[in-house]
Amino acid sequence: MNILESLSMAGKTLATNRLRSGLTMLGIIIGNASVIIMVGVGEGAKKYASQQFQTLGTDVIFIIPGSDNARRNAISPPNRLVLADADAIASQVPTVREVAPQISSSELIVSVQSTERATLIGTVPEYQTVRNAPTCLGRFFAKDDLKRNARVVTIGAEMVKKLFKSYYPEPKDSKEKVDACKPVGGSPIGQQVRIRGASYEIIGIMDAKGASLGTNQDDTLFMPFTTIVGNIVGRTSPYGIAVTVINVSAKSNDAVDAAEFQITNLLKQRHKSLDAKAEETFTIRSQKDALEIVGNITGALTIMLAAIASISLLVGGIGIMNIMLVSVTERTQEIGLRKAIGASQSDILVQFIIEAVILSVAGGLFGTAIGVGGILLVAAFTPLQAGVSGGAIMLAVGVSGAIGLFFGVVPAQQAAKLDPIVALRSI
Template sequence: MDPLESVKMAVTTLTANKLRSGLTMLGIIIGNASVIAMVGIGQGAQKYAAEQFESLGPNVLFIVPGSREAQRSTFEVPKTLVLADAQAIATQVPSVNAVAPQINSQQLITYRNKNSNSIIIGTTPEFLTARDFEVGQGRFISELDLERNNQVVALGAEIAEKLFGSEEPVGKQIRIKDVSFQVVGVMEAKGAFLGNNQDDTLYIPLTTMSSRIVGRTSPYGIDLTFIVASAKNEKSVEAAQFQITNLLRLRHKIAGDDDFTVRSQKDALEVVDNVTGALTIMLAAIAGISLFVGGVGIMNIMLVSVRERTHEIGLRKAIGATQQDILIQFMIESVILAALGGAIGTFIGVGGIGLVGAVTPLKAGVSPIAILVAVGVSGGIGLFFGVVPARQAAKLDPIVALRSA
């Protein structure tokens, strides 16, 4: 039989039972849409994380208290870094350009009748260079502010808008933990970093933070939340990481495991990529189960179709159709159901990715490989699960088929 004629007959048969054909394709549609959407969203999450870390600058290093094991196994991070460590890094590590020690704390901020629970960062003037921040209005913390423990604050763009609205913030007084601070500057908008809004943050002198807000708890000096260091250039990052590690091991007299961790942007990005990649594979695998369920549905409906069309099969065999013709006929119907369901599911999946990209910060992208794999797998599933009913139809005895009609 002419293959084109077989395709026409298959289309005619399927369109004669539109509702049943549509329900048969539903599992394939859902499976394809889910796989394509999950892969696209996973890739979008990886791109989003990469952009977030790139906003830190390619040369940034974070020195965090506690070993990797201690950070994973305890809720409270040990306080093993002090201001003297940051000063030693700044003066003794030649591959470092700027070093900014930080003390972070969440406190209640008050201006007149307006309140906000925001992150306070105690730091030094080098913070601007190390973190690539810019002042939009007024000034940032100065060395004189550190020496005198001045009660001055630079506001993030969003917290300034929240507290002052259209009012000029520079020169005004706000209260942090019932301590009065004068606003000396407003930062340029920086955006969020992995869910942390950097524009809803306030910056005060490190010494003032230690003495007036959080207090001193280390006998070795001002204890820090972490230290940010920027290497001189991208090629110096590994050297800076090695030199900082050796310096701190000597300062802390470490013979065994480190009591600190030096992380680069690349290290953090690799961790995030591994996590998001594993989640993407897991979600795509779960969504792929729908494709298998859809294949079972196709086989089930095609088996029912063989029983319903016993008379038709017997009649076609009686007028000369071979077993191969009947086999091809039912195989084509299965593949059409699966391929059409795959195409519809692809459009739905691509539309879902576009919707996610429109309403969330994730720049979800359409993966051509995911589309090809999903459509190819759905077509293969139709072919695979169509074999049993097609063989059953092809083996029917024409005399028995006509008598049973």
């Protein structure tokens, strides 16, 4: 008997027992759909995290005070990262494009409509470029505002809605989102807020950015660096004007590693005269490093999810083996009759293996269709851009076929070894 005859006979046998064949495929269908959806969700999470970091710029470098060990200590040394360090980086590191020192402080913000606690960031105009933080209404403060210690602030997209609720009424449709850049019945631009008893004019509203690195930029207010030093925090370091972080953008993504190396050497030289362990006075992190860490984490989670879902494929394969063993018992007379009229052991073996492979491949195809449909639903109703490559689909179907082949061998061998005389006696 050739392969085509075996395929035809296997197809007719499975079609005759549609319900049993469908139930046998169910485990493979669920397993394939689970694997494809889990891999798709994992890839979508990876893309989403990457996009969130991309909006902040992959060429950004953060310099923060103290080492990791120093920050774990209960008693930490005074802040040695100062404004002069930022100026030195801007003037002496050739791979750096722009530098934006910042001071952060948690303050109560009072408007005529509400009082909220927010993160107040004092920085320079270059912050917009370094951190990719545009305004959607009004403007960011300029160098002239720095020179005259202007009492102006640019406000985050979420904070402005909290402080001026009357300008942002809830939409009738709950699915619609309130746009901070489209106030209704008035504009926050030109309004005053009070911080520590002093009034500040709102000159701009920031584009919505969301949370990143533990900070929600939309719940933040920005003011000129000189203003926050003169009116809010004062001079807190004996070494100069202490800064919370120095934001640096490299000239290109390829220059990030070189910029980190040059900045490290420069700061070690600047701090060495005061402290032999100069490297413990600062830590350098980059968006590139964070992106790689997030990519590794999401990749590991994707593998874990796929591995968990693959258990369903294993269970489906065991189900195929069980049903095929039952089928061998039920078809003893058929096997005996075929052997009596000349069918060889290999013919019986091939037919049962083909039946198992057909069940697993068909289940794989149905499961793939369901999995792709599930991914489309995830992409439509969540921010995840879920998707699976054709290679992943081919791999899933191939694994299904291999499982059918593997688990179909034992029943096929049992059927092939039946003694035709013993089988015919049961007629």
